[in-house]
Amino acid sequence: MDWIFFGEISLAGLAMGGLYSLIALGFVIIYKATRVINFAIGEIMMFAAYLFLAFAGGMELSAWIALPLAVIGGSLLGGVIEKTMIRPMLGESPISVVMVTIGIASILVGLVEFIWTADPQLLPSFLPREPVFIGPLYLAPKIAYGFLIGAALLIIYLLYFRFSRGGVALRATASDQAAAYSMGINVRRVFNMAWVFGSLAASLAGVLVAATGGLSPQFGIIGLSVLVVVIVGGLDSILGALIAGVFIGWLETVAGAYLGGEYRMPATFLVLAVILVIRPYGLFGTHEIERV
Amino acid sequence: MRIGDAKQSYEADEAIWTTSTQKLWFGFFLLVLLVFPFMADSYLLYLGCLVGIAVISTTGLNILTGFTGLISLGQAGFMGVGAYTVAWLSVNTGLPFPVTLVLAGLMAAAVGILVGLPSLRVKGLYLAIATLAASVFLHFIFAEWESVTGGMGGLSLEPAHLFGWSFQSDFMMYFIIVPLAVLMVLAAANVFRTRIGRAFIAIRDRDISAEILGIDLLRYKLMSFALSSFYAGVAGGLFAYFYRVVTPESFPLSMSIFYLAAVIVGGMGNLLGGILGAAFMTLVPEALKLLTAALTPFYPNAPVFMSPMLEIIFGALIVGFLIFEPHGLAEMWHRIRRFFRLWPFKN
Numbered sequence: 001m002d003w004i005f006f007g008e009i010s011l012a013g014l015a016m017g018g019l020y021s022l023i024a025l026g027f028v029i030i031y032k033a034t035r036v037i038n039f040a041i042g043e044i045m046m047f048a049a050y051l052f053l054a055f056a057g058g059m060e061l062s063a064w065i066a067l068p069l070a071v072i073g074g075s076l077l078g079g080v081i082e083k084t085m086i087r088p089m090l091g092e093s094p095i096s097v098v099m100v101t102i103g104i105a106s107i108l109v110g111l112v113e114f115i116w117t118a119d120p121q122l123l124p125s126f127l128p129r130e131p132v133f134i135g136p137l138y139l140a141p142k143i144a145y146g147f148l149i150g151a152a153l154l155i156i157y158l159l160y161f162r163f164s165r166g167g168v169a170l171r172a173t174a175s176d177q178a179a180a181y182s183m184g185i186n187v188r189r190v191f192n193m194a195w196v197f198g199s200l201a202a203s204l205a206g207v208l209v210a211a212t213g214g215l216s217p218q219f220g221i222i223g224l225s226v227l228v229v230v231i232v233g234g235l236d237s238i239l240g241a242l243i244a245g246v247f248i249g250w251l252e253t254v255a256g257a258y259l260g261g262e263y264r265m266p267a268t269f270l271v272l273a274v275i276l277v278i279r280p281y282g283l284f285g286t287h288e289i290e291r292v
Numbered sequence: 293m294r295i296g297d298a299k300q301s302y303e304a305d306e307a308i309w310t311t312s313t314q315k316l317w318f319g320f321f322l323l324v325l326l327v328f329p330f331m332a333d334s335y336l337l338y339l340g341c342l343v344g345i346a347v348i349s350t351t352g353l354n355i356l357t358g359f360t361g362l363i364s365l366g367q368a369g370f371m372g373v374g375a376y377t378v379a380w381l382s383v384n385t386g387l388p389f390p391v392t393l394v395l396a397g398l399m400a401a402a403v404g405i406l407v408g409l410p411s412l413r414v415k416g417l418y419l420a421i422a423t424l425a426a427s428v429f430l431h432f433i434f435a436e437w438e439s440v441t442g443g444m445g446g447l448s449l450e451p452a453h454l455f456g457w458s459f460q461s462d463f464m465m466y467f468i469i470v471p472l473a474v475l476m477v478l479a480a481a482n483v484f485r486t487r488i489g490r491a492f493i494a495i496r497d498r499d500i501s502a503e504i505l506g507i508d509l510l511r512y513k514l515m516s517f518a519l520s521s522f523y524a525g526v527a528g529g530l531f532a533y534f535y536r537v538v539t540p541e542s543f544p545l546s547m548s549i550f551y552l553a554a555v556i557v558g559g560m561g562n563l564l565g566g567i568l569g570a571a572f573m574t575l576v577p578e579a580l581k582l583l584t585a586a587l588t589p590f591y592p593n594a595p596v597f598m599s600p601m602l603e604i605i606f607g608a609l610i611v612g613f614l615i616f617e618p619h620g621l622a623e624m625w626h627r628i629r630r631f632f633r634l635w636p637f638k639n
Contacts, residue, residue, distance in 0.1 A: 095416075103553075106549075224424075227421060262432070262435065273422065
């Protein structure tokens with residue numbers, strides 16, 4: 001066995017997994033606050049990446065201006081989706097709400113094809129190009145710097161939720177809506193903020209992932225990998241999202257490198273199936289007790 | 293205004309046709325279905341066959357999702373199992389189509405039971421993800437088990453045959469697909485007049501209460517999975533005979549979502565809704581194609597925008613129906629019927 005090769009593949013996988021963790025964090029924020037499983041998260045990522053393409057490629061803005069603009073655009077999109085399409089579904093069965101997000105995903109794919117056509121696109125490169133070496137191991141610079149930017153946002157988020165007023169309001173709403181409401185927390189605004197923050201994380205990850213692998217209207221398929229991550233980690237666990245994100249990213253890359261690309265999805269879904277059988281609520285998720 | 297239909301027994305209340313008017317209309321509908329292929333051109337025949345296949349599969353998914361409350365993202369995978377069973381049997385054994393279709397249904401039902409096994413432990417969205425995992429594995433098997441499935445190239449098969457007849461044209465296929473669709477929908481309607489069907493509905497409404505009432509949850513959930521995948525398998529088998537080529541790409545995840553959308557647009561937990569939804573969702577893209585063809589002389593770019601428009605309309609239909617008409621097309625149908633029934637006394 002070639003340990004250098006294994007190390008490099010693992011490193012690339014772990015870095016990719018870091019971005020998965022970021023997306024999964026966005027997913028978990030939305031789920032914790034509003035109990036909505038967001039199947040459209042991959043498409044929100046895609047939309048933000050196309051916005052970046054429009055700002056940086058079409059309007060020829062500097063990438064460091066285009067990146068925040070695209071991320072803001074993506075998070076606004078999340079807020080608008082929540083206000084117009086998710087809010088009216090409050091109190092409906094979870095199946096219906098999930099189907100709404102699937103519908104939203106389809107609308108977003110259509111919109112992107114409408115505006116930017118269905119052809120694959122390349123994002124203008126904006127990350128440094130010097131190769132990165134960690135010890136003897138080479139890591140592609142795009143992946144390395146993408147990981148660093150993603151990790152920075154992740155840490156900001158964790159600190160924000162721990163210490164700020166908004167973060168506390170969000171956690172209070174997640175643990176008990178009625179109590180939070182009676183303590184004067186504007187629950188409706190928290191719902192909206194959760195979608196904005198969740199989409200923000202997804203948007204940044206979307207631009208970073210698209211910068212390494214290219215962009216097309218099928219980009220949203222990455223949402224399936226994120227779904228695996230959050231189910232394995234536990235739908236309502238931030239810690240679970242972080243750990244499972246890194247693990248699934250690593251597994252996917254290693255399976256792809258050693259067994260071939262067609263084994264990537266089955267490998268991760270196999271882990272998913274095993275987890276569902278052993279711990280149906282995920283590694284770190286809350287075990288809900290049902291009463292009649 | 294309908295009068296004089298006071299029901300005197302429980303059987304009368306549970307009957308599929310409660311009035312003779314309904315029987316009359318149903319007979320008329322069957323007559324239309326029978327005459328249709330002799331009047332229609334090849335395009336309409338093609339559409340008729342497509343709708344028939346979609347009705348069977350949607351009815352199957354409706355049993356599972358609409359009546360038992362178990363959401364499934366694996367319907368396309370089960371259809372694939374049925375289609376590959378038919379294709380393999382047709383290539384390797386040359387059995388006539390009634391045998392292959394039944395075997396396709398049974399094969400899909402067996403896979404459905406296997407997929408349904410986790411349904412006792414996980415439910416709701418976790419179950420949806422489990423069925424999604426199943427469809428990923430099935431797609432992988434279709435693509436990689438080359439000695440049986442032919443790999444990415446797939447399998448091509450001969451036309452369906454019985455007693456020396458060969459069902460090659462759409463015209464001939466219509467006489468397999470549509471009677472089967474009518475038969476299978478009627479069978480489903482009858483299931484819900486029995487203990488089994490009512491157990492499904494009890495599980496949907498509250499599974500823990502159903503268990504306390506003495507319903508064996510695992511058994512009935514698996515039964516629902518088996519029945520639903522049997523329908524999917526038969527629909528997949530018909531799909532194989534209709535297109536006469538089966539590849540792994542014939543049954544993508546988007547197809548599972550299509551059938552879920554058909555159930556929702558039609559009306560969950562309503563057999564009539566399933567039929568309306570399947571027909572509506574199949575015909576909308578065709579209507580859009582006709583519209584595009586009509587617009588092309590004026591806007592040469594129209595064909596370019598057709599596929600994105602289709603995606604947007606598909607999504608907007610799902611979102612719109614769920615927000616504004618959660619009970620689907622079936623509810624609209626009932627509203628129209630109510631209008632005529634109460635006429636002229638209401639307004």
